[in-house]
């Protein structure tokens with residue numbers, strides 16, 4: 117596919133995909149990361165995303181969907197600009213993970229997989245995110261927040277709310293890089 | 302940044318460069334980096350595999366398989382290309398050690414991958430990180446690019462005639478993809494459903510070629526084994542359990558964190574000395590010694606327990622991923638068991654019925670039970686279901702769900718019985734779970 121003319125992705129991401137499919141011994145190996153990177157940019161796996169990924173890899177859309185539905189990070193509906201993922205697995209649970217989840221629910225007025233009406237935040241209860249020794253932990257998009265307390269929740273939301281709506285606001289990994297923001301807070 | 306901890310009893314081998322800016326390639330070189338890979342390039346495959354065997358290094362991913370042995374299973378001649386696959390899926394609840402390795406010392410993973418490649422005669426390695434570890438993937442990708450720029454990776458590594466390439470890969474959320482054959486499926490762009498073994502990956506692996514799969518900590522340890530010599534490395538641990546391990550101590554302790562301790566270190570000391578004891582001076586109720594899939598241990602069982610694969614196995618549990626989860630006496634074991642089984646229910650890939658249906662029944666039963674609607678027969682029924690998952694599944698995830706379940710019932714039957722007859726959980730604090 118000529119990435120400049122008909123891609124639904126930004127030229128930068130399209131170029132990245134061109135490189136990605138060429139990198140592996142087998143083109144299809146690019147599928148899983150490609151879906152995630154596409155979602156990072158577009159927000160979710162829309163029909164158009166599925167169609168373009170299928171074409172780039174040279175498999176059917178059905179094949180792409182079949183794989184995509186397996187992975188828990190991939191979604192087929194938009195999430196909030198900042199997707200808050202609260203770990204409640206054992207290490208976090210023992211240190212108050214559910215209190216953190218409750219507080220986010222209260223502050224945002226949404227439950228598991230809910231999106232705030234302004235579309236700024238969505239909330240998810242997730243399994244272990246590999247930050248067990250710094251529990252309770254959450255991820256906001258790809259940023260970790262460790263050793264949380266319920267009273268820290270409003271401040272975290274405030275920080276992201278202030279950034280919402282500006283370009284390069286850290287809502288994607290690329291944006292965060294541009295900003296030089298530390299991934300752990 | 303995740304908090305770094307330290308304790309005088311630590312023996313810093315793998316964590317030696319943590320907190321010293323070693324993600325920067327110049328700093329890594331200053332700290333002795335890439336010397337082991339160069340040495341291995343001179344010494345050749347047989348020497349490397351012998352060193353790995355002599356080191357008694359055992360896999361840090363969970364099963365504790367001898368690394369040198371695993372590498373020696375790869376056929377010398379193969380019509381298909383051979384591959385090295387580094388498992389950074391790190392999703393076992395209680396486990397966050399690879400997180401720190403990728404963050405603080407990504408080049409040690411790259412160097413270990415090169416050495417593994419030299420050992421088996423592979424030209425291509427993959428480093429697979431779970432999708433949630435995006436910031437770590439970016440650190441690893443930068444390190445890989447720097448290693449290419451220096452000629453440590455590529456067609457002629459370190460100026461030799463030998464080729465070795467590395468491709469980094471992101472997952473997209475799936476515990477099961479940490480299982481070695483499911484990982485290969487994912488890398489081939491498929492659903493993370495495991496493969497039936499045999500054939501084992503060392504013979505038929507990624508793209509059908511011979512493949513070795515190792516945990517990221519195992520691989521990061523390899524250059525250190527070469528640098529200090531297999532014998533010295535082995536001498537740090539206990540017989541058949543060489544070296545150190547990154548123990549992640551979490552839960553109800555004063556100083557949770559990842560500590561590098563010699564294999565065989567006493568578990569009680571680990572909790573009370575290294576991690577500062579149970580939080581708030583409370584009493585210890587139970588310990589999950591090696592990630593959520595390992596059966597729970599009681600305080601009296603850890604008195605003289607040395608943390609190596611064999612001793613923990615003898616005590617009826619497993620060293621697993623090294624994630625030690627400490628539980629105090631204010632915790633409801635039924636709720637803890639429910640949260641544990643909910644995870645396995647969520648992560649079951651659904652291929653085989655005992656795992657797919659069994660974890661579902663267990664979750665439903667535990668949920669009802671914890672909500673105060675349990676019956677006396679539930680307790681035996683839970684055991685019955687778990688027993689019938691055990692050993693009857695395509696991959697070890699079924700066992701990973703069944704074993705801790707059986708442990709909870711066996712060791713805390715009284716607490717389960719106390720939940721009966723409409724008695725509310727004495728530790729209840731969360732209605733959400735009760736409502737599922």
Ligand SMILES: Cc1cc2nc3c(=O)[nH]c(=O)nc-3n(C[C@H](O)[C@H](O)[C@H](O)COP(=O)(O)O)c2cc1C
Pocket residue numbers: 359360361362363364365366388389390391392393476477478479480481482514515516517519520696697698701
């Ligand atoms: C359900 C399941 C999940 C696993 N997850 C991981 C993981 O996240 N990381 C890992 O290194 N090994 C994991 N393993 C173990 C791998 O299958 C494999 O044994 C390991 O990567 C081999 O490396 P090692 O010999 O260095 O330990 C998992 C196994 C199972 C059954």
Ligand code: SF4
Pocket residue numbers: 477495648649650651652653654656657694695696697698699700
């Ligand atoms: S044991 Fe569970 S995870 Fe493993 S193959 Fe069977 S259904 Fe899938």
Ligand code: FES
Pocket residue numbers: 203204205206207208209243244245246247248251253394395396
């Ligand atoms: S249990 Fe929450 S990060 Fe591991």
